[in-house]
């Protein structure tokens with residue numbers, strides 16, 4: 001089970017996800033934490049401007065690649081409100097980052113999107129997207145911190161408020177290509 005410190009990082013991820021949602025972006029937030037517990041960097045989803053690769057996990061992988069040594073990256077943990085998508089899992093693996101701890105799984109996300117009538121993501125989540133270099137990953141945590149208490153606002157409540165199929169902000173399919 002997740003300990004108090006980890007829960008604090010996950011709560012921060014949910015705050016960032018809420019901030020993203022309020023700014024018109026998708027409700028995802030992530031925090032990069034060093035081996036000694038220092039928060040190195042954090043970010044939230046920023047796709048509303050049109051660049052759909054602006055996931056926080058991708059940004060953190062780039063941040064780490066530019067600033068940390070290979071050993072620091074391997075010892076670091078990415079806490080995130082939602083399990084990595086395949087794009088971010090690849091960046092995480094190529095960047096040599098260590099653990100991932102996520103609050104909600106891709107499977108949960110798919111269920112919520114279906115519940116809200118949103119399009120599925122353009123790249124299908126698949127568990128094998130996780131790199132061999134990730135030392136471990138944990139989640140989802142039933143009952144905590146999502147789907148219960150104040151934290152649920154970011155994802156379950158967030159999708160409820162934003163109605164993705166009306167705003168068009170969440171999870172587009174790519175345009176048809178011939």
Ligand SMILES: Nc1nc2[nH]cnc2c(=O)[nH]1
Pocket residue numbers: 026028045054055056057080082083084085121
């Ligand atoms: N984990 C995660 N999944 C997503 N699916 C769509 N956007 C995101 C994001 O920013 N993070």
